[in-house]
Amino acid sequence: MGQAIEIIDMERSAVGWRRGASREKDGEVVLLGKTVEQFNTDVKTKSLKGVVVENGDYKKIFWAMRCVSEHSDHDMAAGKKLPLPKIDDMKTDLKEFEDYQGAVRKRKKDTEEARKKLEDPPKAETL
Numbered sequence: 001m002g003q004a005i006e007i008i009d010m011e012r013s014a015v016g017w018r019r020g021a022s023r024e025k026d027g028e029v030v031l032l033g034k035t036v037e038q039f040n041t042d043v044k045t046k047s048l049k050g051v052v053v054e055n056g057d058y059k060k061i062f063w064a065m066r067c068v069s070e071h072s073d074h075d076m077a078a079g080k081k082l083p084l085p086k087i088d089d090m091k092t093d094l095k096e097f098e099d100y101q102g103a104v105r106k107r108k109k110d111t112e113e114a115r116k117k118l119e120d121p122p123k124a125e126t127l
Contacts, residue, residue, distance in 0.1 A: 030104050031057055050112035060100060 029037075033047040070082055085093070 030101050030108070031061070033108060049115045050108040052107055052111050057104070064097070 031051070031053060033050045035044050035047040035051060084090075
């Protein structure tokens with residue numbers, strides 16, 4: 001029985017870690033189009049072509065990262081440490097997060113296509 005509980009705890013920790021890592025990476029890669037990245041001093045301004053950050057994006061990432069931080073081991077005081085969410089809740093959360101990533105990727109692609117057209121030279125008019 002003890003080994004089964006240990007395996008469940010390991011699985012919960014792994015899923016929790018993935019939640020945090022995915023959300024952080026989502027902000028860098030999916031939402032900001034790799035314009036800025038952790039551990040990289042470059043700022044790739046040409047990558048802004050597909051970037052649209054709406055208030056809903058900010059809110060979703062802010063609260064998701066806050067939730068992940070509260071469930072991580074960031075030197076949390078023992079009295080403040082929260083129990084990990086149930087695995088089904090984590091799976092639901094991950095599904096919602098993956099759906100959100102898909103929507104952001106689609107919006108990014110549409111925005112890049114629209115902005116690419118802005119880069120086309122003006123067409124000459126014949127008189």
